[in-house]
Structures are given as C-alpha cells and as structure tokens.
Amino acid sequence: MRIKTIPSIWLSDEGRRLDCGPYMTGAKEAKKIIDDCLLPKKELKDFLVNRAKGAFHAGREGRVWVKEERYGVPFMGSVDIIQANLDRLPLISKEQVSRKPLFKVFKDWVLITRSGTIGRMTLARQEMDGHACSEHVMRVVPNPEKVSPGYLYCYLRSKFGVPLVVSSTYGAIIQHIEPHHVINLPVPIVDKQLEEKAHELINKCGDNRTESNALLKKAGQLINEHFSFPNKLALSHRIFTHSAASSSLVQKRMDATYHDRVAQMSDDLVEQAGAEKTLAELGVNTGESGRMKLVFTESDHGVPFTTSGEIFRARYEPQRFLAKSKLGDVADWGVRQEDILLARSGQVGGIIGTGVWADSRFENAAVSVDVIRIKAQESEVLPGYLYAYLMCTDVGYRQLIRSAAGSSIPHLSSDDVLKLKLPRMGTAEEKAVHELVQKAGELAAEAQKLEDEAVKMVEDAIEAAAPKH
Incomplete structure (x- = not known):
C-alpha cells in the first residue's frame, strides 16, 4: 500500500x-x-x-x-x-x-x-x-x-x-x-541538433532489433535448407488428428499429442537428417532454479529476476531483485551468457517450447522456475547452433513441444529436453549458424543501450533547462 x-x-x-x-x-x-x-x-x-x-x-x-x-x-x-x-x-x-x-x-x-x-x-x-x-x-x-x-x-x-x-x-x-x-x-x-541525435539513436535501435531478428531467421533457414526441413509444420495441437504408434512408444508415453502425425513427421525428419546423439550425449546440461521462497529486496542488494514471460521482451529491465543471501552458489541459479532460456510451462501454442538467447544483459541474472537454462558452452555442439535448431526451426519446436505434459498447465521437463536428438551439419556450417546467433544477441543488447542513451539525453536536456529548487 x-x-x-x-x-x-x-x-x-x-x-x-x-x-x-x-x-x-x-x-x-x-x-x-x-x-x-x-x-x-x-x-x-x-x-x-x-x-x-x-x-x-x-x-x-x-x-x-x-x-x-x-x-x-x-x-x-x-x-x-x-x-x-x-x-x-x-x-x-x-x-x-x-x-x-x-x-x-x-x-x-x-x-x-x-x-x-x-x-x-x-x-x-x-x-x-x-x-x-x-x-x-x-x-x-x-x-x-x-x-x-x-x-x-x-x-x-x-x-x-x-x-x-x-x-x-x-x-x-x-x-x-x-x-x-x-x-x-x-x-x-529542444535544440534541433539534440532532437535529430535522439532520433538517430532510436532509429539505429530499431534497425538493430530488426536486423537481429533477421539474423535469427536466417540461421533457422540455413538449417532448414541443409536438411530439407519444411519451414512450417501443421499446428496439430489445434486440430483433430489420428495416428498409429508402436506399442513400445505407447508404453513410454500415452498422451495423444506425443504420438500425433506431426510429432511423428518431425521424428522422421530428424532421423532422415542422420541425428544420432542426444543432447545429453553431446554434453549439454540444463539448469533449473527449483521451487523456493522468493525473497525480494532493493536493487543494490539483489539479483535481477525475470519471469518466463518477461525474458521475451525487447528491453531487459527487471523490476524485481532476489536477495543474494538467500540464493547460494551462483552456479545453481545464475544465467550465463550464451545460455538458452526455454519457457517450460504454459498453454501449448503460447510461449511454452520457445526461448531466448542469453546475451550479455542476462549475465548472472536469475530466472523463474518456469525457465529451463540449457547450457552448451562446454559441450560438443556450439550453443548458437543448438539455439537455432531448437528455437528457429519448426522441426526443433515440434520436437520440444510434443513432450509437454500436464492436463491443466502443460510443462516441459529437463530430462525430456536432454533426450532430444540433434541433427548435425559440418563444423564450418555449424560455426556460421552459431556466429549469426551471436551477432543477433550483440545487436539486441546494443539496441537497448542506444535507446537508453537517447532517452537519457532528452531527460538531461529538460532537467538542465528547469530551475533548480
């Protein structure tokens, strides 16, 4: 109050x-x-x-x-x-x-x-x-x-x-x-020169965000073209379908969405692409915050905290901060640059199964229990390539979303994510995709700095012209 x-x-x-x-x-x-x-x-x-x-x-x-x-x-x-x-x-x-x-x-x-x-x-x-x-x-x-x-x-x-x-x-x-x-x-x-400078910075900010998204789209297209993946698979969770599945698969999962035709099609495409190793076998790890009491404090004494909905915003500006003294080892909860932040819960067709690339703005921040941190920095696969496959191709998205479980609020588990098989391109091709994703992250982070600089410039000009009380 x-x-x-x-x-x-x-x-x-x-x-x-x-x-x-x-x-x-x-x-x-x-x-x-x-x-x-x-x-x-x-x-x-x-x-x-x-x-x-x-x-x-x-x-x-x-x-x-x-x-x-x-x-x-x-x-x-x-x-x-x-x-x-x-x-x-x-x-x-x-x-x-x-x-x-x-x-x-x-x-x-x-x-x-x-x-x-x-x-x-x-x-x-x-x-x-x-x-x-x-x-x-x-x-x-x-x-x-x-x-x-x-x-x-x-x-x-x-x-x-x-x-x-x-x-x-x-x-x-x-x-x-x-x-x-x-x-x-x-x-x-304000002064015309300052006005035009602010406009120039904001225009550059918008151009950076547009280019960042274009690079992510290009990264996904390179993977689709290499493996002849379709750009879009049908949204089977929104329509009535029927399919047949082997008894061995049904013994593992009995929910219909896991076995629907589009899920099976994504399996066939991944198999045809020659995927052999799972993410776990490639050395990819996941991190989860786990359910705990959230103790919030002032920004000077806390760690930036964002929810699964907030990580998708163009501006990373946490409004809440967790008390550092209650969090323990940063390795257990902290986001590292080049982590993949995966929204693990929500209604299918919404944010669940989608994610963001953790650029420099997210370093050592905390995320809610509804976000899985996928870590590939020390694995056999480059993090940017893994991100592009999971988040920028519809085949990767379908592989993720098919394992969502829960009748009211579906959720994804780390174990199911790590069981996914990853199609591999050549070393040079995977590096090219990785670098596109890295560049996209750099542009997104720079865009926010440009916007902050422009707004601060205008605020300073107004305050400088105001009488001091």
Whole structure:
C-alpha cells in the first residue's frame, strides 16, 4: 500500500478526481518540472499528423483469424509491441484489415498500451511496418515536418512523459486511457541538433532489433535448407488428428499429442537428417532454479529476476531483485551468457517450447522456475547452433513441444529436453549458424543501450533547462 499527502489545489487542478491515478504516478511533479522548464513548449497534438486526429486506436471489432500467411496480416496485441521477436504472431484476415485500415500501424508511429497495463510503448520499427495491431494500443502519429519521431518517442518514454501519459487512466477494474487524454500533453522543444541525435539513436535501435531478428531467421533457414526441413509444420495441437504408434512408444508415453502425425513427421525428419546423439550425449546440461521462497529486496542488494514471460521482451529491465543471501552458489541459479532460456510451462501454442538467447544483459541474472537454462558452452555442439535448431526451426519446436505434459498447465521437463536428438551439419556450417546467433544477441543488447542513451539525453536536456529548487 502506498500513502501520499497532497495539497488540496491538486484536487481542483484535476477536476475534483478522487481516485489515486493522477496523484500517485508522479505526474504532478513531472508536470511542474515541464511547466517550469525554460524550453519552449507546445501541445502534443501540434506535432501530430492531422493534429488531434493524429492519436487514435482501431476501435472494437470482432477479429477474423486465418491460418495461412497468404490470407492474413500479422497481428500484434498489446503485449506483442514490446516483444523482441515477432515471428509467431497470429494472422488476422487481410480482407478485414482492408475494410478497416485503422488496424494497421507503420514505421515511426509511437505505440502506447492503453488498457490493462498502461503506458508501455515502442516506436514502430521496420519489421512492424504494415502489421495489424490491437485496439488496446494507441497510435500516436508524429508529423516528421514538425518533430523527429525518435525525439517524440524519447520524451513520451522518459521519466517525465510516462507519468503524464498514465495519469489520466480511468476504470475501476480494467483501466484505460483515450486519445483525448494525451493530445494536450506539453512537449518541450529542444535544440534541433539534440532532437535529430535522439532520433538517430532510436532509429539505429530499431534497425538493430530488426536486423537481429533477421539474423535469427536466417540461421533457422540455413538449417532448414541443409536438411530439407519444411519451414512450417501443421499446428496439430489445434486440430483433430489420428495416428498409429508402436506399442513400445505407447508404453513410454500415452498422451495423444506425443504420438500425433506431426510429432511423428518431425521424428522422421530428424532421423532422415542422420541425428544420432542426444543432447545429453553431446554434453549439454540444463539448469533449473527449483521451487523456493522468493525473497525480494532493493536493487543494490539483489539479483535481477525475470519471469518466463518477461525474458521475451525487447528491453531487459527487471523490476524485481532476489536477495543474494538467500540464493547460494551462483552456479545453481545464475544465467550465463550464451545460455538458452526455454519457457517450460504454459498453454501449448503460447510461449511454452520457445526461448531466448542469453546475451550479455542476462549475465548472472536469475530466472523463474518456469525457465529451463540449457547450457552448451562446454559441450560438443556450439550453443548458437543448438539455439537455432531448437528455437528457429519448426522441426526443433515440434520436437520440444510434443513432450509437454500436464492436463491443466502443460510443462516441459529437463530430462525430456536432454533426450532430444540433434541433427548435425559440418563444423564450418555449424560455426556460421552459431556466429549469426551471436551477432543477433550483440545487436539486441546494443539496441537497448542506444535507446537508453537517447532517452537519457532528452531527460538531461529538460532537467538542465528547469530551475533548480
């Protein structure tokens, strides 16, 4: 529970609102700094295409989903806009999107979550251009002749912008904001050179993330082409199928998804690729945190902690920290660079069976019990090659997901993961794949540094122009 004493004038300023929203977010303090700032200011709508109409959302409408890419447009929900990888997005009907073009978003638009968890935002990068997006995401469309989109994004995402955006939330259960709540927000006008520099850094950040995903996709394609794997296998867990399996296999597992046709097809493809050794036989290990009481503390005395959902975000920024004194040996819980972080639980078709490459940002961090740490650094196989096979090919994904067990919340076990057989390419080819994955991780880490630098630059300029109290 948070308690704060406020002056009565604040109630008058906010139209006698008695809910906590406008007063507990830091918005009043941020607005005072902006108001007192000596920089010239304009309202947000003055920098948008079509002024007040430059902030909008798609509006409510039932969605028509399709399965084939030729009939659909990738659809981003409010969670997807902050994710690093957009490869597994659902597809909404092209026909529906053509009837309602408000669904689409384009490069250099500022996207802000407007319901539920409000105020998460991103600047649409190249790989998002033309995607459809949920009505729970507000589109803010900068006019590039009046403001650099990257600068506007930096300001809105800064420690001044976010409190102002979220201060107008309303709703007792599921909170919302509307476009008319943000179009009158004050926006400081900084030096043109600084504005362009911030935009340049944010553009580079977006380019890095797009290139990082392209490299991961290329790594998967190299494996698919080498072994003649199909790019996509049918999502058999969502359709009715039947198959026959040998009695010896049924004695090991009796759940239908383990023996369905697509699972058997993935087995045949792996066998045809000449896979002989299991991951365990290749020297691959796994690490699990195990179930324990989580004791959280301040960041200065703790270890960064992320859940299985948070590891997939474009920005690695843990909000909780585990007490070091309760964790024991770092080898038992710590993430190492080049670990493969595998989401082990959730509904099939969601994040379970997918994972991320642990770049330098994850070093010595902690992850929840719902993440398996796959470690191949001291094995016979290069970690990047193993990652590309498991996470960037559909055959690898099907091999992982078929072993999910549990009637309510399916989960994967380390033992089942280590029993998987790995198809091998030549030494030089595996190294090339490994280096693509390494480079992708470096670009993702650099992207966050560039974004942080740009936002800090804008914050410093505003603070420098504000009178010291």
